[in-house]
Amino acid sequence: MKLLALSSLIVPTLAQVLNDEVVIGNEHIIELSPGNKQTATFEELLALKREKIQFFDITNFDEDSITTNVTFPEAIYPKKTHQNKKFAKLAPSLSAVELELKLRTFTSFYTRYARSSHGVESCTWLYNQIREMIGNRTDISIEVFRHEWLQSSILVRIEGSENPDKVIVVGAHQDSINLVLPSIMPAPGADDDGSGAMTTLEVFRVLMESDYKPKNTVEFHWYSAEELGLLGSQDVFSNYSSSNVDVRAMLQQDMTGYSAGSFKNEGHDEMGLITDFVNPELTEYLKLLISTYCDIPYAETECGYACSDHASAGKYGYQSAFVIESQFSNVAHQIHTTEDTADYLDFYHMLEHAKLTLGYVLELGSADI
Numbered sequence: 399m400k401l402l403a404l405s406s407l408i409v410p411t412l413a414q415v416l417n418d419e420v421v422i423g424n425e426h427i428i429e430l431s432p433g434n435k436q437t438a439t440f441e442e443l444l445a446l447k448r449e450k451i452q453f454f455d456i457t458n459f460d461e462d463s464i465t466t467n468v469t470f471p472e473a474i475y476p477k478k479t480h481q482n483k484k485f486a487k488l489a490p491s492l493s494a495v496e497l498e499l500k501l502r503t504f505t506s507f508y509t510r511y512a513r514s515s516h517g518v519e520s521c522t523w524l525y526n527q528i529r530e531m532i533g534n535r536t537d538i539s540i541e542v543f544r545h546e547w548l549q550s551s552i553l554v555r556i557e558g559s560e561n562p563d564k565v566i567v568v569g570a571h572q573d574s575i576n577l578v579l580p581s582i583m584p585a586p587g588a589d590d591d592g593s594g595a596m597t598t599l600e601v602f603r604v605l606m607e608s609d610y611k612p613k614n615t616v617e618f619h620w621y622s623a624e625e626l627g628l629l630g631s632q633d634v635f636s637n638y639s640s641s642n643v644d645v646r647a648m649l650q651q652d653m654t655g656y657s658a659g660s661f662k663n664e665g666h667d668e669m670g671l672i673t674d675f676v677n678p679e680l681t682e683y684l685k686l687l688i689s690t691y692c693d694i695p696y697a698e699t700e701c702g703y704a705c706s707d708h709a710s711a712g713k714y715g716y717q718s719a720f721v722i723e724s725q726f727s728n729v730a731h732q733i734h735t736t737e738d739t740a741d742y743l744d745f746y747h748m749l750e751h752a753k754l755t756l757g758y759v760l761e762l763g764s765a766d767i
């Protein structure tokens with residue numbers, strides 16, 4: 399895709415700013431479980447989130463328009479790994495120091511709230527990091543995917559050399575939120591989801607330094623407004639569905655930095671492999687990747703309906719899965735507050751998520767699926 403000047407892509411239009419003011423008082427339609435819809439004001443949405451109740455905001459997504467007539471054959475994932483040598487060569491370049499440095503900058507924005515100008519600034523910083531890593535490669539595009547609110551999503555595409563139409567997606571969300579007063583109070587969002595966003599950025603850095611070229615297309619997504627009812631990812635996958643984009647797998651990582659029994663605490667450490675509202679085959683395949691490429695095991699766990707952006711991919715018929723920092727009952731309590739800072743996170747635990755991501759990209763980027 400043709401690159402436009404950064405300023406013309408990221409600086410919000412007046413219409414977006416006005417919309418941002420108007421939309422707050424409006425009624426939203428939300429879906430709390432399959433088919434269970436209700437209306438809520440913005441303040442009621444925040445109250446639900448404070449109660450840890452999750453939902454899709456479907457105000458702009460007419461359910462009946464979701465089914466498309468194009469159906470892709472189901473992806474069958476490999477039974478064993480094939481990229482062990484390549485992985486062994488690249489994995490040592492993944493760095494806990496880099497993860498920490500980048501996360502400390504990413505959490506230094508006052509908030510990354512999707513409806514704020516701070517959230518535009520953090521998005522611009524992220525864009526510039528990616529831009530620098532891409533360098534002069536012309537087979538990689540970076541799309542600033544605009545929404546009705548201020549902060550954009552960022553979609554990076556490494557064109558496949560053999561099957562460019564088959565797309566493997568790596569996802570995380572870039573926004574944060576303070577659930578008390580989102581527009582006013584700070585939200586460092588270190589674990590949620592600065593950790594996932596920097597985990598995937600670190601893998602992207604290592605791939606770029608190794609001159610990586612996949613056979614299938616590999617995309618890295620940083621969604622906006624996950625915290626507002628999976629709004630950014632719904633926009634993206636709705637667009638992909640209407641445009642007949644053939645996503646063969648989507649892996650979301652939302653919170654990768656904290657573990658109750660972490661390396662830091664010299665305790666038992668594990669990843670949480672989500673088993674509800676995910677694609678079972680992709681989830682099964684992730685077990686192979688974790689046991690092959692990570693130094694900690696997984697524990698199966700559930701997070702409920704619409705708990706992160708993989709749910710948006712799933713809603714449009716794409717095979718998606720979700721890996722989180724631990725069993726759901728053990729995830730960080732600091733999220734959505736001013737306390738969600740880099741200080742309580744474990745960058746070696748995060749590195750395990752980066753290894754999983756690297757294994758996933760190397761394997762599926764070159765698999766015949």
Ligand SMILES: *[C@@H]1O[C@H](CO)[C@@H](O)[C@H](O)[C@H]1NC(C)=O
Nearest residue numbers: 462463464465466467468640
């Ligand atoms: C799907 O196909 C049916 C029957 O051909 C048609 O009525 C419907 O409008 C199509 N839906 C979409 C979203 O294209």
Ligand SMILES: *[C@@H]1O[C@H](CO)[C@@H](O)[C@H](O)[C@H]1NC(C)=O
Nearest residue numbers: 531532533534535536607609
């Ligand atoms: C791209 O950048 C690399 C490293 O900076 C350089 O070696 C190479 O010659 C450049 N290629 C082109 C086509 O400019």
Ligand SMILES: *[C@@H]1O[C@H](CO)[C@@H](O)[C@H](O)[C@H]1NC(C)=O
Nearest residue numbers: 541542543544637638640641
């Ligand atoms: C999807 O988004 C792209 C880029 O923002 C846009 O050009 C395209 O028209 C959109 N497709 C649909 C079907 O809305």
Ligand SMILES: [Zn+2]
Nearest residue numbers: 590625733734
């Ligand atoms: Zn969150």
